Amino acid sequence: MGHDSLYLSENDTGPDDSVHSMDGVFMMRVPGKDLGGRELEGLRIEDIGPTLLKLYGLEYGDGVDGRVVPEVVEACR
Numbered sequence: 001m002g003h004d005s006l007y008l009s010e011n012d013t014g015p016d017d018s019v020h021s022m023d024g025v026f027m028m029r030v031p032g033k034d035l036g037g038r039e040l041e042g043l044r045i046e047d048i049g050p051t052l053l054k055l056y057g058l059e060y061g062d063g064v065d066g067r068v069v070p071e072v073v074e075a076c077r
Contacts, residue, residue, distance in 0.1 A: 035075050043069060
């Protein structure tokens with residue numbers, strides 16, 4: 001995000017001396033809705049799968065890691 005290319009010409013030093021970060025970005029757009037550009041704290045990458053499955057009305061088993069993020073589900077209703 002914020003660059004003209006998929007590749008950076010320089011190597012930013014991150015926690016592992018690469019262009020990696022401990023933090024990630026999950027962006028979501030719902031056509032016809034203004035979700036307000038909010039920031040949610042404390043989420044894990046494992047939370048994306050269960051949340052998307054819930055939004056699509058799909059079932060998932062007990063073996064799925066992560067949790068449904070209620071703020072995302074509510075914002076999409």
